[in-house]
Amino acid sequence: WGDHWGTYLTAVQIEQRMKLLASDDSSGNPLYDSAGSATDVTNYLNSQANDVIKNFNTINNGSISDPLGSQFNYNSDTADVKSVGSTPINSDDLPTAKISNGSLNVSNLNLGKGQEVQIHYQERINTESNNFVPDKWYQMNGATTLTPNGDDPSNQVDFGIPSAKAPGTTLTINKVWNMLPNDNNIPDSIDFTVNRGNTTDNNAWTQATGSLSKTQNWTGTFDKLSHNNSNVYLPKFNDHGQDFTYNLSEDNVAGFSSSINQVLNNFTITNNELGLAVQKFDSDGNSLTGSQFTLVKDTDNWQATDSSFTPESINGNDNPIPIKPGYYELKESTAPVGYSLDASTIKFQVTENGQWLDQQGTPISNNTLPSSDGFYVNNQNGNDILTYAKHDNIKPFTLTVNKIDKVTNQSVKGAEFQLTNSDTNQTIQPDESGDTATFTFNNLQPGNYVLSETKAPTDYAPLSSGINFSIDNTGKVTIPDGYDSNSELTAGNSNNTISLTVPDTPTPGQLPATGGPGITIILVTGLIIMITTAAGIIFISRRRWEV
Template identity: 35%
Template sequence: MMRKRGLFFLVWIVVLLFSAQSFINGMTAIALTEDKEKNEQQLFDNEYGKASIQYQIKENHVDWQINIHKNDNKEPTRLTYSLQDVKDKAVILPTMVKDDQSSENLFEVKTDKSIADYGQVVEKEVSTAIKNDQIKFTTPVVSEVNLKISLNTKTDDKAEEVGFSKEYPITLVKANVTESTTIQSSLGSSTVESTATSSSEATKESTSGDVTNLGDADEATVDSAKKEAEKKYEETGRPQVITRSAADSLGFAGRTYANIEPQYITDNSGTYPEYSWIPDGNTNVINHQGKVGGGSSWDGITSWDGNQNNKKNSYIEYGGTRADADFAIRKYAKESTRSQGLYDVFLNIRGNVQKEITPIDIMLVVDWSGSMNDNDRIGEVKKGIDQFVNTLAASGISDKINIGYVGYSSPGYLNNTINLMPFKDAQQRIKTFTPNKASGGTFTEKALRDAQNQLSNGAKDHKKVIVLLTDGVPTFSYKPSSVKSIANAPKTLTEGEKYYADDSENTIIGQGNSSSLNGYYTYSPENGNRGNYVKNYPTAKYSENSTYVRVPNAFVATIGQAVKIKEAGTEIHSLGIQLNSDVNAGLTSEQVQNRMKQIATKSDSGVLYYETANKASGIANYFSNKAVQIIGTVSGGKVIDPIGKQFNYVTNSLEITSVAGSALIPNYTEPEKNGEIDINNLNLGKGQEIQIHYQVRINTEDENFVPDKWYQINGRTTFTPNQELPDNMVDFGVPSAKAPGTTIDLTKKWDEFDNNILGRSDLLFQVSRNEVPIGVLKITSQNEKSDDKNIWSREHVQKISAAQLPYNETIWLPKFDNQGNDFKYAISKELTELTNYESTKIDDNTWKNTKIFTPLSLKITKKDSITGSLLKGAEFAISGGDLSESTLLESIGDGTYVLPKNITLNKGKVYEVREAKSPEGYRMLNDPIRIEIDATGKVSISNKELSNANLTVSDNVITFDVPNKPKVPLPSTGGSGTWMYYLAGSLALVVVGGYLFYRSRNSKGVA
């Protein structure tokens, strides 16, 4: 008897050990074989550099290694660190390891207990860089230590200051399980799971921090996760546990990806991709290159045509290459041919089937009640199941899938089951299993129980999933005998029912047409015959305080069955089809929805596996989506694509299409003008790809717009492939675009009738765009043309000032508006008012300032034509124009003659000045001097005897010279000079006589 008991006990020990080992493989951290593997934890990665720590538990000590890399772009720093035993608060004195590493020579341990630095490991000299060094040391075995690490800065002769300092609690546990050690560390605090803990204890322990299980992820993914954990710990203060295991109990749902970060350049020309390509024929858009299979470099393709049907170029691939990639993403833009400033944006997302999926058991649980005939819901179910099966069949992993089907209504009506079996055996049966006609009530609780019984009989290491479809409230349930608070239900929403059934009798109860139990019948489980009627609500024992509470409806027991299923590790995915209110139960449609949601699984990451179909046609889509969601690499994926600040979304341009593999299009909403495009619940499997397309226009009308500057079309655009890992986002490459500017010219013409330019000054002009004032432009004497001082000109002006004061040319001139229409710029108004000038617009870019005419006076200077000396004694009279009579000019007495003060000359008139008397000994002008003042005030004079009159108009006075020639004097009769006249006359007679004699002889032939 004792031997049997001993054997029985031994068997149970083996079973428990096997179960514990399975639990460890699925739920704990890194399984480290003693003396062979190390656990590594990220310490920091910042502007000072980066560091991590490794530790390995040995028989009687712990081996430690700090990996340190200083950045050489900071001032000199000194690295120090120390360890403290958390349990007894004692300083741990490390022992440095001497090997071929240089770190032992660089650091020293402070061993003097009398100093405050006792136990610290200190870098002997400050340094600007330590490149990938390893600091190795040992400590006694402890369960939990506090590591403090600091970088002290030192410049010149100043004392050292702490530049960076942080403490890291680290928990170490050595557990002997089949000669292996399980170690799990966290940032901030630690979660340690021993193989001896029960499942409930392990669950409780693991919730003390945020756990990220990386499965068999590659090193790049692990490094990225460490950095993300460090960041998250700093933000939340919650412990961040990073674990890895050979087998992930959640299968593909636990896989994370290291983000392949696009790289950008920001300089004077804007922000744009560092590794880029430009669509053929485009000049105003630039896109980020792709990366094949997570390679070490970008693809190097710098140009292609940007055809949206191209499914080869510029993808960033994750988890493999080309068709083997887990998923691939691409984003690019190209210029529209329809309008300037319009850009087409394309995002492609391609999925795949999970390569290393945990074998999965699926039970379809489908409502066959009479209401499923409405709107041919049962017909849509048949279509949906057909698509569901076809998707699984084409996945390439159907050999890892078992499937079954529970069709249910109410006792005595149509209820049937296909037992769980390999997919290939069930495939055709499931396609034809759904009836053409439905009938009866809704006994959801029993259907869920039957499905779970099927799953419980399957392999223990398979993932278990129930897919539930129902169009109404449960109208039957088992009678609850005890209930618990919904707050204690795992993976269940709390909003809805307050209690769930913890235990039930085998008695079937219900009204048959409502979930209400305010008066109910009992039913036979064999044939569904109605039994006794009970007038009141049933009651059940509340386990928390042993009181009895009223059970208001069939949801209590149905949710209770769902909770038991979830506690067993099965996921429940459910679809509520056109759900209405339950009037008899006093439940609105929203309250019904909340209770249906309580049946579904709420995952640890907060994802609720519940959806609604407001139309019967949504049933088929749900099935197709669910199949992909279960086996695809993109499961409940999400795209976040914010519109860039310099761009406007074109209303109603968003469209999503399947470009490969009949991918299902998720529901989406139209974004705001400057909003964000959010695509949720994206499911993509093998060979499936969607394309998101929309248009944006560059906002050239923004006051901060700069022509020919690269602006990013979007903000950071991310893709989350798995809804269960909402923080595991990867980046699309973000394209940039630009738009040209234009210039404006300004010409200022000056016209002074008096040629006096002293009244000129700097001028401000109003600049208008499409007849709307937008700014100010200045022109100054610095802009005077070299060949014409009467023209100021500014050409090809790119910027104007926003205001007159302060004047600062900062406003650029875009070529076109937000709709792609060319702007029309004009100099619309002269803002500076000049005294004595009149401003006139010649054209959109030319203005003329004409000096305002002032009636003129006249000043004539009488001069000797030979010597230039002033002559007195002349008289001048002016007439014509608007003068009523001839008027003598007044002599000043020095040879100048002016108009009387009460007389002026006006524009548009012609005057004549006649010399009435000349100075003695001088000849008088024969003709009058004509003075013409035209309509602009310009003055001209004419007289054939005045070749150089020196005409000027200054200070409103017309001034010119009248030179006079002296008269030739004749000698007196009998004077001494008469002989000269006689001599000259005689000589003239001789010359003339000789000439005539000579001609006479020649005419007669005399030689």
């Protein structure tokens, strides 16, 4: 201003006079700043506002340190900050929240009366770590602190630390043994493997093991298993809150096949004992008794006999015997009476997982009785029985014909016979020729036959007709009544036998040499001489008796 409006004050004079109007601070300095421009005014006001905030805010340039709990993971690497107090905070003035290196850090936190901020982030409990324990309370954070004033970092306030837990699950496992008749040879314990699905961590376990034992009556409830020689629990859900899936597989039990039934987390393992049997049939499919087979075990690929295995005998059409994995040979050692021994060797394999393979390595899967010799899988009460079916023909027969006199039953020589197969019209001659009373016809197969006498002995009448007889596929021989005959099935390699006695009748009027059947005329001539002395009478008489 100027005196009497004529003289003006300088800028320095004005500043001096303004300072006289301003109050002094605690040091005696006037609370006055000069401003030469609008920008200077803005900067001054902002500075004063900061002073006000600093002096009147509850939290000034504060910070928060919030490390993650050891059993948790962050759901994402970002956090949301929201103003929720009665006095809103401008978005530009909200604090900064960052997640890195396993910790949440908040900076530039300024709060006054009625102001409140919420910091939102998510944590996931790490159920997939091997040391997780279900239903145990885990601290979600480490030591969480608030520094209210950035100018006084030694002044810190601790937050309360929340905790969380996650549920586990249990598996109930039951073992059923399905044994062959007359066998109870089971192990004392078995191992099983649990496979866990829906894992999200590549380092999380996916397989763990357990065991069942005879002393536990083959049942158990499991809330933890073994993994890498350490116990691991069975959480209900994974790190993302999805339910784990649990399924079961059993380590192979030698000599058994297994099946597993699962209802939720309840499992039943059924072990079916593997067996080997032999069935022996005749050509009509009728069962034969009396056969026996020998089982021998070999080394891999049948290279040599396994000396540690004691050969086993198997009776045909008998109960199966248990069998373990390996390479085997089967051979008939005793044939049924009346049948030939088959010395051929049948090879097969039982794999570790209970699969049957033939000598070529082809799986044996046929489950119906074959019409020719071969294997099939016969399921008996749940047990898979590898069964070798053997179909045999009856051995050939040897027919022996004996010629006798019908009356004296003495052998008579001089006859000739031939045999005709009625089915093929083949004529069979006896092995013998010449003067004999016995005739042998060899290697007769089942069928219909006619025995004909082509020449009768001298002074004997030939048979009026042939003798019809038959041999069926079971070895039964049928000969007409009135003939003395016998048939027998033989063991070993010799033929089965038929013996037939054919009586002949002497010709009428002929003296029998050795007697014979039919009407016999016997002439007896006697001489009676009577001599009478004194009277001189001599009487001679001949008589003949006929019977």
